[in-house]
Amino acid sequence: xxxxxxxxxLEKRLGRRHARQRLGxxxxxxxxxxxxxxxFFHIENLxxxxxxxxxxxMATGLYWRGLRNAAKVELKRNVIGVPRLPEAFDGFTILxxxxxxxxxxxxxxxxxxxxxxxxNYDLCILTGDYRGKTWGPYxxxxxxxxxxxxxxxxPVYGVLGNHDTILMVPGLEQMGVRMLLNEAEIVxxxxxxxxxxxxxxxxxxxxxxxxxxxxxxxxxxxxxxxxHTPEIYRQAAxxxxxxxxxxxxxxxxxxxPGGIPITLSAVLPRGLGSGAWRHHEMIGYTAVGAGSSVxxxxxxxxxxxxxxxxxxxxxxxxxx
Numbered sequence: 001x002x003x004x005x006x007x008x009x010l011e012k013r014l015g016r017r018h019a020r021q022r023l024g025x026x027x028x029x030x031x032x033x034x035x036x037x038x039x040f041f042h043i044e045n046l047x048x049x050x051x052x053x054x055x056x057x058m059a060t061g062l063y064w065r066g067l068r069n070a071a072k073v074e075l076k077r078n079v080i081g082v083p084r085l086p087e088a089f090d091g092f093t094i095l096x097x098x099x100x101x102x103x104x105x106x107x108x109x110x111x112x113x114x115x116x117x118x119x120n121y122d123l124c125i126l127t128g129d130y131r132g133k134t135w136g137p138y139x140x141x142x143x144x145x146x147x148x149x150x151x152x153x154x155p156v157y158g159v160l161g162n163h164d165t166i167l168m169v170p171g172l173e174q175m176g177v178r179m180l181l182n183e184a185e186i187v188x189x190x191x192x193x194x195x196x197x198x199x200x201x202x203x204x205x206x207x208x209x210x211x212x213x214x215x216x217x218x219x220x221x222x223x224x225x226x227x228h229t230p231e232i233y234r235q236a237a238x239x240x241x242x243x244x245x246x247x248x249x250x251x252x253x254x255x256x257p258g259g260i261p262i263t264l265s266a267v268l269p270r271g272l273g274s275g276a277w278r279h280h281e282m283i284g285y286t287a288v289g290a291g292s293s294v295x296x297x298x299x300x301x302x303x304x305x306x307x308x309x310x311x312x313x314x315x316x317x318x319x320x
Contacts (some may be wrong), residue, residue, distance in 0.1 A: 128161025
């Protein structure tokens with residue numbers, strides 16, 4: 001299938017304006033190191049930076065240890081307690097996979113598949129960055145995603161990340177992933193419902209539109225926003241979302257002892273860089289991701305897939 005064939009599918013799926021705007025912005029800014037996006041410097045687009053980091057790690061003898069660390073994906077469990085959750089959804093579970101970068105680490109993806117194949121959950125969300133690079137061919141990423149998706153069950157929803165091209169959308173949807181591109185879906189259980197909204201990449205391509213995604217969601221009903229980056233937490237909280245689930249930061253990926261990130265490659269408070277957090281009445285979770293970016297290593301920041309359990313509570317809380 002050519003890019004023109006994919007574009008025709010996207011125009012039918014998203015409308016001509018959104019499809020061509022997103023693809024045009026990609027072509028204008030792909031591999032751009034300075035400017036564009038929320039932050040100014042994008043090390044993921046700097047090939048020389050990748051080589052320098054790898055060289056330093058090899059020179060210090062740390063590279064192979066980091067490579068082994070990156071393959072040790074863990075299952076983390078997170079409880080999200082919210083007061084206005086419908087009783088029918090008390091105990092509802094959401095599996096989150098994020099920042100897979102499937103073509104960067106075969107061992108990590110094998111571990112992800114091993115973890116998910118016997119896991120029970122009600123719904124799965126994929127919060128972006130399926131590709132290793134931020135430009136160029138994407139067929140290897142789709143092939144890797146096909147292996148992961150084959151191990152998933154139940155409804156699967158996804159959003160795009162800053163590494164992903166919109167040309168991947170038809171392929172992902174053929175795998176059974178319902179991509180949410182500034183769209184929302186209703187999830188029903190025992191005659192009750194909640195809303196799951198997802199936005200296009202907000203970090204680099206800036207194609208997110210929370211207003212469009214939330215437009216059909218009644219103010220009084222429970223809603224979750226799925227976004228690649230947590231950097232839009234303020235907008236989401238003021239748009240009345242109860243929960244925000246995201247990734248993007250990798251928790252720093254290369255951290256100091258104690259899990260202190262050297263950098264998050266994101267513009268947000270450090271407290272929102274990984275794990276559970278709250279902003280006003282909205283509860284959030286930033287997963288550190290299962291894959292690796294730039295260099296396939298991790299230090300003091302184990303990769304994760306995350307199983308969230310929604311609970312109904314009087315006070316509202318978030319934790320592990």
